[in-house]
Amino acid sequence: MQRRSFIRTLGVAGAGATASLALQSPAIAQTRPKVNWRLVSGFPKQLDTIFGAAHVFADSVREVTDGQFDIKVHAPGEILESLGELDAVQNGLIDMAHTASYYFVDKDPTFAFGTGLPFGLNQRMTNAWLYEGDGMRLLEAFYSDYNIISFPAGNTGAQMGGWFRKEINSLEDMQGLKIRISGLGAQILKKIGAVPQFLAGGDIYEALKEGTIDAAEFVGPYDDARLGFNKVANYYYYPGWWEGGVALMNMINLQSWDALPNAYKAAIRSASALANVTMMARYDTLNPPTLRKLVAEGTILRPYTHDILEACFVASEAIYEEISAKNARFKLILDSYMEYRREAYMWFQRSEYSQDTFLMMQRRGGRL
């Protein structure tokens, strides 16, 4: 499988071109082979935000290599079964996926760190931990067990806390509620008495409409409105405490990666950063007007009550402890991540938070 993958990444036409050029100008020929890759996104095509980020990435790689390194972006259904990206990348069936690492927590909860933990780092802290803290170094060691190397390539920011068919006024109201949610958030909701459900994005609308589930979380105003959730549930809660700064990852097969010349590796690094910034910017641009429209059309915004947040926070700490007791690598990365959280929330409460607070007060006073 790995040998096949190695040959495929170079491609027949590409290898030929490389060989003939090598006779004339070795320095350039060695470094600019024709390479064709297949990328599978973990998200439906209609989400121009999160699916679109894979195109931002692939377009940049293509442009900086003058079309020599061509990464074709596929929707999940085109090549793979739903949520099979990890296996497909690991086995070299595809070269890479652009997806949420925490989709794979059932294999190992350590996959959660590539996305973010409930009550974890916000978007900026996530980038900071990944790029300049220990994040990427620690994750590289973990992902390599799955024959993968990974680069941050997008973020949604703090997501919303989901759509509810009825109002939730206390922890009691959460008991027995069937809530569509994924990742470690599901385990937390279970601990506080709710009944987490897993459904693919495309199945949520129908389930909410029929009432086979009571609530569902997905992303935020723009994506959620595209999937029509506001038409089948009235109450829109915040914050999405289980997704405070959701990172997306470019997860790449290690043999495909190793076969690349250094310039193409560098192209992947910088194009991933471009996708990272652009995707966040797109959400921040599209979410505000969509939220305004949703509210105008009848959606009722509600913050989670403090007792719910407190109970979920306590449950999250218990779950991290339980997993850590059984999983040394999870504990190792958790310690780094949580130390970062402690430091970051000491720093952010000064300038960032007080500036935001002051301007939000002006906003509420109608002075912005």
Added chain:
Amino acid sequence: MQRRSFIRTLGVAGAGATASLALQSPAIAQTRPKVNWRLVSGFPKQLDTIFGAAHVFADSVREVTDGQFDIKVHAPGEILESLGELDAVQNGLIDMAHTASYYFVDKDPTFAFGTGLPFGLNQRMTNAWLYEGDGMRLLEAFYSDYNIISFPAGNTGAQMGGWFRKEINSLEDMQGLKIRISGLGAQILKKIGAVPQFLAGGDIYEALKEGTIDAAEFVGPYDDARLGFNKVANYYYYPGWWEGGVALMNMINLQSWDALPNAYKAAIRSASALANVTMMARYDTLNPPTLRKLVAEGTILRPYTHDILEACFVASEAIYEEISAKNARFKLILDSYMEYRREAYMWFQRSEYSQDTFLMMQRRGGRL
């Protein structure tokens, strides 16, 4: 001057290599000339954060082009007089600068938008407005009058509000105070009764020590500590309301830019994004432990009192109105920027702010 610049960017050796290769393999030769550029940073070399971002950028461009596009990074004094980057880029004396656009507000206050306005957008909003709002499109039209094209390539986040030799407990205490500050913040401080001073970064320490100024702002804990301000002033104020999300820009001479093949232009775009993410991540990683150390060594942290913030906010609105009355382009961009601020602070107060608030409460309760 422009003709000279065009020839220099290709370089004699590069042009020769291009010509000889063209006979053998036109497709590659046309797109991979040897190009040598000179970049001047607006910041002192010892600031590995903000000066370092220019290296992150140049290294990435070099790597993705296999060393064919080589951008040499210079400290300001090596080539230019202090703060002469804009003229130097405009005239093609250098190919590009990595600097703060608002250093040039004396030429036109519209330069402030490339950095950020007092009481303006935070870091994430700044990126959003630039990349996916109208920001970069509007700025491109403006900068082209100065023979420049520009790309975001770094951010400091919300800066601190400066070092004071004595405690400031009310708006009254600001009267007559000599404060080192740059950009539009200086005009605001003047309006509320302080006496703004301009000093280059390297001159601040001595002036604070001698008491020829009463206060000085620069960046945040890490950079400020490197320059030793904590040794000559005890009170460290926040927030830096005039610098809530300071963007750095790669400002590029238009003839140098136009002479580039498309692949090199794409390399500049993605490498700038990498510098943007990396520089912010570096500040967010270095500032918390530095702040902790400063406080342990005796620095006293203080928030600006509300009456000071209110007065400065009102003064900022008045100044924007005054400038807008005389400068149509400033008004055009201001309207876009402020509309963005209004929308963004409606959206951010939901999930982002309530998640941050909850975690800061946990932090203060010793539970993180």
